[in-house]
Every structure is written in structure tokens, then in C-alpha cells.
Amino acid sequence: MARFYMQKGTHKGLYRSIQKTLKFFQTFALLEVVHCAVGIVRTSVLVTGVQVSSRIFMVWFITHSIKQGMKFLCTKYIPGAFQPSGMEVYYKIPSLLKKGKLLACNSSSQKIQNEESVILFLVVWTVTEITRYSFYTFSLLNHLPYFIKWARYNFFIILYPVGVAGELLTIYAALPYVKKTGMFSLRLPNKYNVSFDYYYFLIIIMLSYIPLFPQLYLHMLRQRRKVLHGEVIIEKDD
């Protein structure tokens, strides 16, 4: 990521250059949940499950799926002209456009992957995982430098809320596109007689951060007290 930014001088296209690696490792992070479930790793399946599933959701159902749309910047009113067909307007539609008049529009391709918020959570996840896996590796080698231990149980204090902000802002940026296209949604009538609206599903996911994120954060604060300050903490069962 650093190399990309230094070479190109922009974050645009960064996601594309790292997406294969990201998808591979983030999907295989599911093994972390399996490891907790079968008892290889002594930690909560629930906490790990929420952590991993939220990231997998971000990778596959947001950044991978919401590929692109067009952003229109409309300025000048042209009397008698019509709105071109096939135009995907999912950004702010000026009030005149709604009345069916064409304005002078400049269109530009807009990818959710190029949102600054995506880069924000990618950077945060990356720093977190470099620290976390260094911690695991050195622990296994029985030579854990204090700085790594300190970083593992301190960085999250800032990184967790910043990562969550990046994730929520990305979902928020995706909402207009999801609403406009009706992607992943099922409308009635259909042969299953079931309706599903991905737009509202995303809003529910965003709201679910309110009760779930504090649980993860408090878990990490407890771990911090245990590992760095040697406090004995009795955790409730899942």
C-alpha cells in the first residue's frame, strides 16, 4: 500500500492493486473462528466471530460487490433538452434534473473502492494485523519483545474506533447506489413470496455496530488489563 501510494501519489486504484491479497487473507481469517471453536485458541468464539464476519462482510458484500456507478455534476440548465437514457444517477440529483430537464452534466466514474474511507479501514486493519501476528509469532518463539506486546494491547485503543469509522463511512457511501440499483434485493411478487431489501439490511448492519462494537472494545480493554497489568479477569461464558 505504501509502495503504491509513493509510486502513484494517489489512493485511487490502490484497492484494485491489493484486492486479491486482501480477499484471500480476510476470507481465510474464518479459520480463526474455527480455531476458537475447536479449542486450538483460547478466546471467545463470539468475539472472534463478530470481528471476522464484519470484515468478511466489508470485503465481499461492500467493496467487492459495489463496483461502480456514475457521478454527475450538473451545472447549466438547457431548455428543451432531455435526460439521456441509461444514466445512472445515484449521487445528489439537482432539483432541475428531477423535473426532466437536461443540465450540462459532467460525468465521472465513481468507485466505492476509491473512497477515502476504504483506504482508512484498510490501513487500520493492516497495522492491526501486522502487530497481532507479530505478537503471536514472537509469543510462539518465546521471545516476545515488550514493544510488540505493548503495541498489540495499546494500538487498538485508537485503531478500533478509526477502523469502525472507516467501515461505517464506506457502508454509508454505498447506500445511495444500493437504493438506486436495488442490488441483492428481492421484490414482491416473486415465486418464493419473500421480499428482501439490501438497502435496509445495510442500515440494520450499521445500527448493529452500536451494541456490538462496545463488546469487542471492552473485551480488548479487559485483555489489555490482563496481559499488560497482570490482572486476573474472570470472563463470562459465550
Ligand SMILES: CCCCCCCCCCCCC[C@@H](O)CC(=O)SCCNC(=O)CCNC(=O)[C@H](O)C(C)(C)COP(=O)(O)OP(=O)(O)OC[C@H]1O[C@@H](n2cnc3c(N)ncnc32)[C@H](O)[C@@H]1OP(=O)(O)O
Ligand atoms: C453478517 C454481517 C455481520 C456484520 C456484523 C456487524 C457488527 C460489527 C461490529 C464490530 C465491528 C468490528 C470492526 C472491526 O473490523 C474493525 C477493526 O478491526 S479496526 C482495527 C482494530 N482491531 C483490533 O485491534 C482487533 C482486535 N481484535 C483482536 O485482536 C482479536 O481479533 C480478538 C478476536 C478480539 C481476540 O483477541 P484476544 O486477545 O481475546 O485473543 P487472541 O486470539 O489474540 O489470543 C488468545 C490466545 O491464543 C493465541 N493465539 C491466537 N491466535 C494465534 C495464532 N494465530 N497463532 C498463535 N497463537 C495464537 C494467543 O497468543 C493467546 O495465547 P495466550 O492466551 O497464551 O496468550
